[in-house]
Amino acid sequence: MVDNTFINSLLSRHRPAISRAISIIEAGGDEANDLLNRTHGETGTAYRIGIAGPPGAGKSSITNKLVKIFRQQNKSVGVIAVDPSSPFSQGAILGDRVRMIDVCDDDGVFIRSMATRGSLGGLSYKTSDAADILDVAGFDYIILETVGIGQSELDIAQAADTTVVVLVPESGDTVQMMKAGLMEIADLFVLNKYDRPESESAFGAIKSMLTNSYRNQDKWTPEVIKSIAIREEGINDIAESIDKHRQFLLADNSLYQKRNERLLNRVMELVKIMIMSELWNEHRTIKLNNAISDVVNEKKLPADLAQDIIESYLQDIRKSKS
């Protein structure tokens, strides 16, 4: 379905080809699967960095400045801003990208936002697939940044080798941070906007949480980096801490493990999608929609309707030749 010329353009990091490839991933379906199959052999070399944190923490600024640092090191960078949300968000993405315009004229940088809402295959799948595309295109670093709420933080952590959690002193209150559920996905904390009044106590709170949490001594303990991204303060420290984590993962064989786990999830997701798209054919979708009123009116149990539908699927399989 996708032709060789296109694959070759992608491999030679031709910008329109990358764009088109991400759009194919975004749309999903057979063409996306074909593209991923055709390029699977070219993945596995890029380093994947996830940037998560609450809205307003400065994730975009930090991404922007990290891109600059990697470029100064003569490394190429692909950025995917994952937006799990809505029509309302289009403005937000534009807003972010406006701030990023100072790196946009550079061939070693590719920046793209990607909407993943309502995708059949789930978000994590697509975030990881988009990273694969940038990997195929030969970028040294891939930055996956979430611009919304929703499943995306966990997906980004799953798709990334190093996950950076960006916080601001307001979110420094210990209970609130724990609430945010961001603690366990972080390989590295950035306390941004460090010129704010509550910064010292927020820093102390994060540090003491890390000390008190039941971490294995052999495992990586997240560093806490202070930054003021808009003044470019602390960004080198972030880049160094990412590299330190990368060296740790390499020494430890965890990088291979992470890739293993990503591909395991990918296969399980594919199994689910392939079976469900077979099962939910027109016939059974109509059956569901017709029978649901009986469930709503309590004449039938949800589990019994589910069983009916599964039975019809199994009959179809038995009837088909092996």
Next chain:
Amino acid sequence: MVDNTFINSLLSRHRPAISRAISIIEAGGDEANDLLNRTHGETGTAYRIGIAGPPGAGKSSITNKLVKIFRQQNKSVGVIAVDPSSPFSQGAILGDRVRMIDVCDDDGVFIRSMATRGSLGGLSYKTSDAADILDVAGFDYIILETVGIGQSELDIAQAADTTVVVLVPESGDTVQMMKAGLMEIADLFVLNKYDRPESESAFGAIKSMLTNSYRNQDKWTPEVIKSIAIREEGINDIAESIDKHRQFLLADNSLYQKRNERLLNRVMELVKIMIMSELWNEHRTIKLNNAISDVVNEKKLPADLAQDIIESYLQDIRKSKS
């Protein structure tokens, strides 16, 4: 599996029975399905309110004060604090519940936090199921409050009849709000901590976003309520706006539609869970784990391994008698 005595205790809103039922839902599996099946006929009367918003916005305080108002109206209230996250979060839940202690001695109130992480069936499924349990127990109102990030906001919106999005003036910056992806799930906005300096401009920003967004004239337009929850200011307005939205949904048949949609999702989720738990037996799990290294080492495509596993599942079905 669950006995009649237990079901009867649940129906008569016996506190230990409710607790046990929620724990069963939390654990999932056959016992949860049995419980839901046995009680399906008793659902459909409670009104379900979702409370979403960024950490620190004051969701817990607002929930707490709303509970008080509903109690003054002699209505019973069940509260589920949905926590999609981690071991780290246990402290956070405790923190919240401490604040709630002033309503805890009242038989008309039941408050419970529920962890949903890593559940086979997905979060939305369990949030909705837990609400069903409180519905069975005969509570007039059910409040579903998220205490974390992740999928939970969208799940809560899906499980609720009215979704309240709580913001604070700091999150008032228009771009940040859009980013948060909270705009489209809101049936009602609360701008809490309204004594903060940026309140007026935040209020204006939300209002103008609502005006500019392409809403259908026949549809509900979210109200924006100002509140200072810790001083109990604006809470009556919130309760009134929830009621107004409820009347709108009733007039419009949307309440029935929402229940229809929830049950449709439930059936689809059940189909997926039932099939996947059948498919991922020990044999195929081992097969996947053994073959994944070939995928990692690029000797095999993810899609081909998925196909192999599906083929083995289909063979098993064909071999089994119908």
